[in-house]
Amino acid sequence: MADWIQVIVQTLITVVVLFVLTRLMGKRQIIQLSLFEYITGITIGNLAAHMSLEMKEGYLGFISLLVWVAVILFIHFLQLKSKTARDWLDGKDTVLIKEGKVLEDNLKKERITIDELMSQLRKKNVFKLSDVEFAVMEPNGIIDVMLKKECLPLTPKMLGLKVAEEREPEIVIMDGSILDEALFRLGRNRRWLKEQLEKQGVQLENVFVGQVDSSGELYLDVYDDKLQLAKPQEKPALLATLKKCEADLEMFALSTEREDVKAMYGECAAKLEKVIDRLKPYLTT
Structure with a gap:
């Protein structure tokens, strides 16, 4: 076999083996590297390159690669079973800011300058140290931040408001094709879907992507970025109709002289008001 053909074959085999072994080691190897995993990644890359070009003893590279993967799987097993092993291999988290106070000794321990700390805080949209209550560096090097209560963004829960539950949106149109499974x-x-497209005056073949949110509204992005689409008005229209019905019931109660009828209209208006209050979070989002 010619050398160039052997290189091609060994390279393709190496790619397949690396893919299978990476899947076997799990996603953590990709998204969250500890010190040991960083060293492992470099070593496996060097072994793969050697395996691709070695003509006579390429199988030895495969054996070495399998040994490395076996060691990795064993270490992952230890990490799952033992906190001591996790702390020793991955390291522990380090508190950098506590109760609004920067811990200079811990910064020196992790070899982080104040400029680097501020850079990491800005990535979390925090620009003032005085806004930070607590900051910790995780074993993977990411800095997590907890703001002081007065600096936290307002949420509906803080205001005592009920909001509609959200579920995962679904993409129902992609590149002008309908996704029936979604x-x-x-x-x-x-x-x-076709009725919704007609309401917005859009042809299916002109839609780049269409997504339905948890409330059932269809968002469309068309190929023509200059085209202005009509916004769905079903929920605002329904809320307005319900409020009009409530006002009509109250008007009927005021316009009649019969006490029993007045009480009936008033009771219906009160019940409808409660229904509107319950539905408002769903109709205003």
Whole structure:
């Protein structure tokens, strides 16, 4: 076999083996590297390059690679079973700011300058040290930040407001094609989708992507970026109709002279008001 053919074959085999072994080691190897995993990644890369070019003893590279993977899997097993092993291999988290006070000794321990700390805080949209209550460096080098209560953004829970529950949006149109499986998960069909497209005055083939949110509204992005689409008005219209019905009931109660009828209209208006209060979070989002 010619050398160039052997290199091609060994390279393709190496790619397949690396892919299988990486899947075997799990996603953690990709998204969260500890010190040991960083060293392992470099070593496996060197072994793979050697395996691709070695003509006579390429199989020895495969054996070495398998040994490395076996060691990695064993260490991962230890980390799952023992906190001591996790602390020794991955390291412990380090508190950098506590109760609003920067811990200079811990910065020196992790060899982090104040400029680097501020850079990491800015990545978390924090620009003032005085806003930080607590900051910790995780074993993977990421700095997590907890703001002081007065600096936290307002949430509906803080205001005592109820909001509609959100579920995962579904993409139902991609590159002008309907994704029937996504429609099925939403309990919708093509007829409903085509009606929504007609309301917004858009042809299916002109849609780059279409997504349905948890409230059932369809968002469209078309190929023509200059085209302005009509916004869905079903929820605002429904809320306005319910409020009009409530006002009509109150007006009927005021316009009648019969006490029993007045009480009936008033009771219905009160019940409808409660229904509107419960539905408002769903109709205003």
